[in-house]
Amino acid sequence: MPKRSPAVQLDRAIEAMLIALQPEAEPPNPALAQLMATAHALRDLPRPDFKSALKSDLQRRTTMNEATASVPQSSRTVHFRRPGFNNIAPYILVNGAPKFMEFLVAAFEAAEGIRVPRPDGSIMHAEVRIGDSVIELAEANEQYPPHPMTTHLYVSDSDATYARALRAGASSIHAPTDDHPSGDRWGAVKDQFGNVWYIATPKGWVPGPEGLRAVQPYLHLRDAHNMIPFVEAAFGAEALGVHKSPDGHILHATLSIANSTFEIDEAHGEFQPTPGYLHVYVTDTDAVYAQAVRSGAASVTPPNDAPYGDRAAAVKDPFGNTWFLATYLGTGRA
Amino acid sequence: MVVQRPAQKAAPQGADERLLVQAAQSDPTKFDALYELHFERVYYFLARRVHNRATAEDLTSEVFHKALANLATYQWRGAPFAAWLFRIASNALADQYKRASREQSSSDDAQNPDEHPDLSPPDLDTIDYHARLFRLVDHLPAVQCQVIRERFVEQRSIREIAGRLNKTEGAIKQLQFRALQTLRAQMEGGDA
Numbered sequence: 001m002p003k004r005s006p007a008v009q010l011d012r013a014i015e016a017m018l019i020a021l022q023p024e025a026e027p028p029n030p031a032l033a034q035l036m037a038t039a040h041a042l043r044d045l046p047r048p049d050f051k052s053a054l055k056s057d058l059q060r061r062t063t064m065n066e067a068t069a070s071v072p073q074s075s076r077t078v079h080f081r082r083p084g085f086n087n088i089a090p091y092i093l094v095n096g097a098p099k100f101m102e103f104l105v106a107a108f109e110a111a112e113g114i115r116v117p118r119p120d121g122s123i124m125h126a127e128v129r130i131g132d133s134v135i136e137l138a139e140a141n142e143q144y145p146p147h148p149m150t151t152h153l154y155v156s157d158s159d160a161t162y163a164r165a166l167r168a169g170a171s172s173i174h175a176p177t178d179d180h181p182s183g184d185r186w187g188a189v190k191d192q193f194g195n196v197w198y199i200a201t202p203k204g205w206v207p208g209p210e211g212l213r214a215v216q217p218y219l220h221l222r223d224a225h226n227m228i229p230f231v232e233a234a235f236g237a238e239a240l241g242v243h244k245s246p247d248g249h250i251l252h253a254t255l256s257i258a259n260s261t262f263e264i265d266e267a268h269g270e271f272q273p274t275p276g277y278l279h280v281y282v283t284d285t286d287a288v289y290a291q292a293v294r295s296g297a298a299s300v301t302p303p304n305d306a307p308y309g310d311r312a313a314a315v316k317d318p319f320g321n322t323w324f325l326a327t328y329l330g331t332g333r334a
Numbered sequence: 335m336v337v338q339r340p341a342q343k344a345a346p347q348g349a350d351e352r353l354l355v356q357a358a359q360s361d362p363t364k365f366d367a368l369y370e371l372h373f374e375r376v377y378y379f380l381a382r383r384v385h386n387r388a389t390a391e392d393l394t395s396e397v398f399h400k401a402l403a404n405l406a407t408y409q410w411r412g413a414p415f416a417a418w419l420f421r422i423a424s425n426a427l428a429d430q431y432k433r434a435s436r437e438q439s440s441s442d443d444a445q446n447p448d449e450h451p452d453l454s455p456p457d458l459d460t461i462d463y464h465a466r467l468f469r470l471v472d473h474l475p476a477v478q479c480q481v482i483r484e485r486f487v488e489q490r491s492i493r494e495i496a497g498r499l500n501k502t503e504g505a506i507k508q509l510q511f512r513a514l515q516t517l518r519a520q521m522e523g524g525d526a
Contacts, residue, residue, distance in 0.1 A: 007504075007511035011492060014510070018489055035514040038521070041467050042486040044381040048472075050391050051373055057395070058369060058402055062362040183432045202428075238403060240396060241429050254429070256400075259407055 006032060014039050086133055088260035090217045091277035091324060092149050093140040094193040097123035100137055103191055104128050106168035108153060108161060110135070125308075131155070131214025136279055144322075148194030149276035152216040152263060158201040162187040165197065173270075178203075196271075213260055217278055220267040221319050224250035227264050230317060231255055234292035235280065257282075275320030285327040289313040292323070305329070352410050365402050368415065373398075374465035376419050383427055393430055397423045416458075463521070470520050478513035481506055 004012070009029070013036050094100045104110040105128070113127035113134070122139040129135075130153065140146035155161045158176045166172060169192050176187035176199070185201040198218060221227055225248060231237035235257050242253040249266040257280060267273050282288040286303045292315045293299055300314035300322060310326040317323060351371075358365040376397050381390035400422050401408075408418060471482055477499070484495045492510075496503045 005507075007507040010511050010514065011507045014485070015492075018485075034518055035511070038467070038514050038518045039486075041464055042471070042482065042517075044378055044390075044464065045468055045471060045483070045486050046374065046377045046381070046394075047387070047391070047487050048483065050394075051377075054373075054391075054395050054398060055366065055369055058365060058398055059363070061399070061402065062365060181432070183428070238399060240400065256403065259404055 010035055010039075017043070086213055086260040087258040087281050088217065088262055089134045089136050089279040090149055090151055090215065091136040091138070091279045092147075092193075092195060093138055093144050093277060094146050094148075094195075095140050096193065097126065097137055097139040100191075100193055101126060101128060103168050103170070103193075104130070104135065104137075107165035107170060107189075107191070108155070108197075109164075133213045133215035135215055144277070146193070147276045148196070148274050150196040150198070150218040150220060150271070150274060152198040152200065152218045154200055154202060154214050154216075156201060158185045158187050158199045161199050162189060165189045165191070165199070170197070176201075194274075196274075216260075217262040217276070219262065219264045219276070219319070219321065220271045220273050221250075221264055222267050222273055224253070224264050224266045227317075227319060228253065228255065230295055230297075231257070234295040234297055234315075234317070235282070235288060235323070273319065275322075277322045277324065279324045279326065281326050281328065283327065285311040285313050285325045288325055289315060292317075292325070297323070351415055355405075355408065355410060355415055359405055359408070362402065362405065365405065368401075369398060372416055372419055374468040375416055375461050376423055378461055378464040378468070379420060379423055380427065384430070389430065393423065393426045396426045400426070467517060467521060470517055473520075474513050474516060478509050478516065481509045482513050485510060 006029075010032055013032070017036070017039060092100070101110075101112060101115075101123070105112060108130050110128035110130045113129055115126040116124045118124045118139070123137070125136065125138050127134050127136050135151070138144070153161070162172075162176050166189065170189035173188035173190055173196065174186075176185055178185055180186035180200075182200065184203055187199045188196060189199065190196050196218075219227070225244070228237075228239050228242065228250075232239070237255045237257045240254045240256050240261065243251045245251050245266075250264060252263065252265050254261050254263050262278070265271075289299075289303050297315035297317050300316050301312070303311060303313040303325075306312040306326075309329055311329055312327075313325045315323050315325065354364075354367050354371070358368055373394075377390060377394045380393045380397070381387070384390050384393065397419060401419055408415075471479055474482065480499065481495060484490045484498065485492075490498070492503045492506050496506045499506065501509075
């Protein structure tokens, strides 16, 4: 048999590599072996079209952000959130806010922050901190009736947190398990106020710098797929991961607004819509309020300078959730 | 596969990279420079772990969008910017695995225990080796570059490539051979 040229020998080896066959035995040839090592490394060569398309996509995004920004750079980078706050905080209204605070402290080791009482002793507004996140709460009233919410907590020990929650008065929905589809150690409880808490300990990953916080609001929605274009248009949200069933229903999606995320899915079984309240810090309340209304939200409260130092507004989304929009006007660093 | 660390032009390190990050933090349109510097690294890190081009592209896109969105929160603590990107990539990988697990758990198929993601820390030398190699492909003579991309990215046969470039199959094999020789020599010589 005539000896094959090096180019042919190399190509036969490459062909076998690309279709995942064992290469046929060739006479040892160190030079070709070195070229094959390079060929192996090229299997993961990225598509140049992809690199340029992603670059354009990122450029569009930065250009859009620049174009839509209506406040000076210095005031929109870090000062629009109140110190200690992330971009999204669940705002939970309950009947019996003091008891609810006690529950959060006992169950989730929440650290009590500010508490603003009304003259009658009820809580007008309070904040607790869990991990790197804040949950706001208040006594429900006629304007803002109680709305139980679902919240996803990332904790260091879901079993211990779950046990504490039960001792604090919650009822079990699901004991912590390793078999949850998320892959996390995952359990769930419902508190005495009707709020559902998913208690997860990440396995094999770390809630990281890109926005997965200790506290994430979780919205079960009817026709959840419609929420994604709404929050993208209204709040500049970004869908980080969307998992759909074959019939197009959202099985799970993570959406981010700046440094925070929230989750949605299609309401199912016992997990039905419970429209709630979300507090969102934005760079420009007036602009976002106007954009949200243009995107289909209903105005609840037009932009105003709130007495606590925020430029504030409120809108209700088509799913019934109320979004409190705020831009911190103080000077403390976020 | 064991790869040796080639001599290389170092990517901006330390103070230089810090300046790039600071520039992008104050003006996000300057994120381009960080993207150009790290695209191949992030892509390779993900592609080696998911073994699927479409998924690697989705995750790479996710990583850079997250990085851009959260650049203002990045704080320089002396570690390379790439370490931050790899951490975002690791989380994206884990999240992708969780989504895939959900999909699988909703089907009747038994879960394949071998499909757990490789979340081991990135091997920076191997990543840099591949990133350099990928960039060198752009500097090959045009026809060699095209052959390499058709063969390894599009995974076309020699016959298909020959038809597309209107050349003989033998000529395509020679172009492939010479391209790999060039790449090998440049990697060993550190000429990037």
